[in-house]
Amino acid sequence: MSKLKIETGSSPAGERFSITVTEKGPYLVYGRPPLAEQFIMPNENNESWYFQEGRHFSTEAEPTALCRCGASQRKPYCDGSHEKAMWDPTLTAHSEPLLDKAEVIEGGTLDMTDNPKYCVFARFCHPEGDAWSLTEQSSAPEARRMAIREASMCPGGRLTAWDKSSGKPFEFRFEPSLGLIEDVTIGSSGGLWIRGGIALRRETGKTYEIRNRVVVCRCGQSANKPYCDGTHAAIKWRDNLEGEPVGETLPEEVY
Numbered sequence: 001m002s003k004l005k006i007e008t009g010s011s012p013a014g015e016r017f018s019i020t021v022t023e024k025g026p027y028l029v030y031g032r033p034p035l036a037e038q039f040i041m042p043n044e045n046n047e048s049w050y051f052q053e054g055r056h057f058s059t060e061a062e063p064t065a066l067c068r069c070g071a072s073q074r075k076p077y078c079d080g081s082h083e084k085a086m087w088d089p090t091l092t093a094h095s096e097p098l099l100d101k102a103e104v105i106e107g108g109t110l111d112m113t114d115n116p117k118y119c120v121f122a123r124f125c126h127p128e129g130d131a132w133s134l135t136e137q138s139s140a141p142e143a144r145r146m147a148i149r150e151a152s153m154c155p156g157g158r159l160t161a162w163d164k165s166s167g168k169p170f171e172f173r174f175e176p177s178l179g180l181i182e183d184v185t186i187g188s189s190g191g192l193w194i195r196g197g198i199a200l201r202r203e204t205g206k207t208y209e210i211r212n213r214v215v216v217c218r219c220g221q222s223a224n225k226p227y228c229d230g231t232h233a234a235i236k237w238r239d240n241l242e243g244e245p246v247g248e249t250l251p252e253e254v255y
Contacts, residue, residue, distance in 0.1 A: 005097055008169060009160065009170075011197050016031040017199065019194065019198060021201070025068070025078065025082045026067055027068050027216070028063035035076070036056045037055050037245075040183045041245060049127060052245035064077070066192065067079070068218060069081060070219040070221065075240070092224060095209070101115055101117065102114055105135045107137065112131060112135040115157075115158055117229070119229070120228045120230050124153035125154060147161055153250070155213055171213075174212060175195070177196055179195065184245070186233055187236060188236050188238065189238050190232050191232065193213070194211075194215070198210075
C-alpha cells in the first residue's frame with residue numbers, strides 16, 4: 001500500500017473516520033462524524049465573514065450515503081437519483097498534493113500559498129482588503145492578522161497563510177466533522193465541507209491527500225470531482241434543506 005499523502009499542517013483523523021467516493025454514486029461516510037449545515041454569514045458590508053451552524057443531520061447509519069449528483073429528493077442523503085440524473089460522475093481531479101501546484105505570495109512577515117483549482121467561491125478572501133494584498137503588507141500587525149484570518153477561513157484550502165520566520169502554516173484545529181455549506185448572500189447551496197483530516201478515498205482504495213479542510217462537490221456539476229470548483233454558485237444550485245443559522249460560529253481567531 002502506498003504511503004498516505006498528508007498536507008503540511010494537517011493531521012489524519014482517527015482510523016474509524018473515512019469517506020469513500022463511489023465511482024457513479026454517493027459519498028459513503030464511515031465513523032459517524034457530526035454533520036450540520038454551515039452558513040456563510042456576511043458582515044455589515046455583505047462580505048463573507050464567518051460560518052454559523054444550522055440544522056444537524058444524522059450519520060448513525062454505517063455507512064451514511066450522501067448525495068453527490070445533486071438530484072436526490074432526500075438531501076443530503078442519497079435516494080438513488082444518480083442512476084437517472086443528467087450528470088457526469090467521472091472523478092477527474094489529479095492526485096498531486098495541493099501545494100505542488102500552488103503559487104507563493106511573499107510578504108513582510110507572511111507568505112501565502114494559492115492553488116486556484118480548489119476555489120469554492122466562498123469569498124472569505126476579500127473583506128478588509130484582499131488576502132493577497134494583505135499578505136504583501138503583513139509587516140503591519142493588522143494586515144498580518146487579517147491575512148491569516150482570510151486565508152484560514154477558506155473552506156476548500158485554496159489559501160494558506162505561513163509564518164515567514166517559522167515556516168509553519170496557520171490552521172484552525174477542526175475535530176473530524178462535516179458541513180453542508182449554505183451561501184446566504186448569493187442564494188446558493190455549496191459543497192460538502194470535510195474537516196479535521198478525514199480520509200477521502202476511491203472505491204479502488206486509493207486515498208486522496210489528507211487535508212484539514214477540503215470541500216467536495218454536492219451539485220454534481222464540478223469539473224474537478226470529487227472536489228468542489230464553485231460551479232454551484234454559477235448555476236445557483238439549492239439543496240432546500242430549510243435550516244437556519246442559529247448554532248455555533250466558527251472561531252474568530254486561528255491561534
